[in-house]
Amino acid sequence: MKTTLSIVIPAFNEESRLGDSVRQILEYINKENLAAELIVVDDGSSDATAKVAETVCAEFPTVETNVIRYEENRGKGFAVKTGLLASVGEVALFTDADLSTPISELPKLVEPIEKGDFDVTFGSRALDRNLIGTHQPWRREQGGKVFNLIVRTLTGLPFWDTQCGFKAFGMQKFRPLLDVMQIERFGFDVEFLYVANYHGLRLKEIPVRWNHCEGTTVSVFRDSQRMFSEVRQIRQNAKRGVYDNAK
Numbered sequence: 001m002k003t004t005l006s007i008v009i010p011a012f013n014e015e016s017r018l019g020d021s022v023r024q025i026l027e028y029i030n031k032e033n034l035a036a037e038l039i040v041v042d043d044g045s046s047d048a049t050a051k052v053a054e055t056v057c058a059e060f061p062t063v064e065t066n067v068i069r070y071e072e073n074r075g076k077g078f079a080v081k082t083g084l085l086a087s088v089g090e091v092a093l094f095t096d097a098d099l100s101t102p103i104s105e106l107p108k109l110v111e112p113i114e115k116g117d118f119d120v121t122f123g124s125r126a127l128d129r130n131l132i133g134t135h136q137p138w139r140r141e142q143g144g145k146v147f148n149l150i151v152r153t154l155t156g157l158p159f160w161d162t163q164c165g166f167k168a169f170g171m172q173k174f175r176p177l178l179d180v181m182q183i184e185r186f187g188f189d190v191e192f193l194y195v196a197n198y199h200g201l202r203l204k205e206i207p208v209r210w211n212h213c214e215g216t217t218v219s220v221f222r223d224s225q226r227m228f229s230e231v232r233q234i235r236q237n238a239k240r241g242v243y244d245n246a247k
């Protein structure tokens with residue numbers, strides 16, 4: 001079966017959460033009989049993340065799997081980009097390691113791309129609040145709203161949630177854009193959407209189910225400061241023409 005779909009998990013120090021998620025995804029691929037590969041990118045973890053992924057993948061010999069690891073922690077953006085560059089599917093989807101959005105939501109994102117209606121589809125926690133089961137802690141949720149306002153103001157993107165860890169890409173159009181992406185940490189979601197929009201790809205924000213999972217790897221203080229400066233950097237890059245050079 002030719003692989004048409006690639007599922008990418010960026011993972012940093014996820015030894016405790018990743019095993020279950022990898023198993024759920026591989027079971028889902030089997031159950032739905034998808035022509036899909038799973039790519040785990042171990043983003044320089046200091047724990048057994050890659051080992052855990054390899055062990056569970058070995059339980060599913062019929063599914064195409066690929067565990068990529070590098071030694072230095074580079075950030076979620078770099079990890080996702082690495083996974084997408086290694087992917088062979090016509091559509092690629094990335095998901096957070098904790099499956100806050102259950103993998104069963106995948107068709108909501110993948111089908112509109114397969115049908116040719118959109119080029120980039122991304123999960124949103126802002127469009128239908130009824131789909132949120134367990135909310136993020138109050139401060140984190142409010143922080144997300146402030147961040148969204150800043151994103152809208154600085155980039156002009158008309159979306160309500162750019163940060164959900166569940167996004168899909170039509171790779172024929174998106175792959176060439178990966179070359180110009182600069183942001184390696186959590187601001188990368190904004191850059192992906194900004195550059196895709198800038199190059200005329202059709203983007204769609206889609207409400208998905210979402211449950212906050214314990215054990216976040218995000219440090220609110222350090223990571224949110226870095227996110228703000230990354231969004232400013234996107235604006236500067238755009239002004240300097242950095243995003244014009246995509247093939």
Ligand SMILES: Nc1nc2c(ncn2[C@@H]2O[C@H](COP(=O)(O)OP(=O)(O)O)[C@@H](O)[C@H]2O)c(=O)[nH]1
Binds near residue numbers: 010076
């Ligand atoms: N914090 C962090 N997460 C990373 C990094 N690289 C990849 N990731 C992955 O990015 C995702 C972040 O999701 P998570 O920690 O659940 O964040 P939250 O649910 O938004 O609090 C997880 O799959 C991480 O393993 C990194 O450098 N830092």
Ligand SMILES: [Mg+2]
Binds near residue numbers: 100213216
């Ligand atoms: Mg999470």
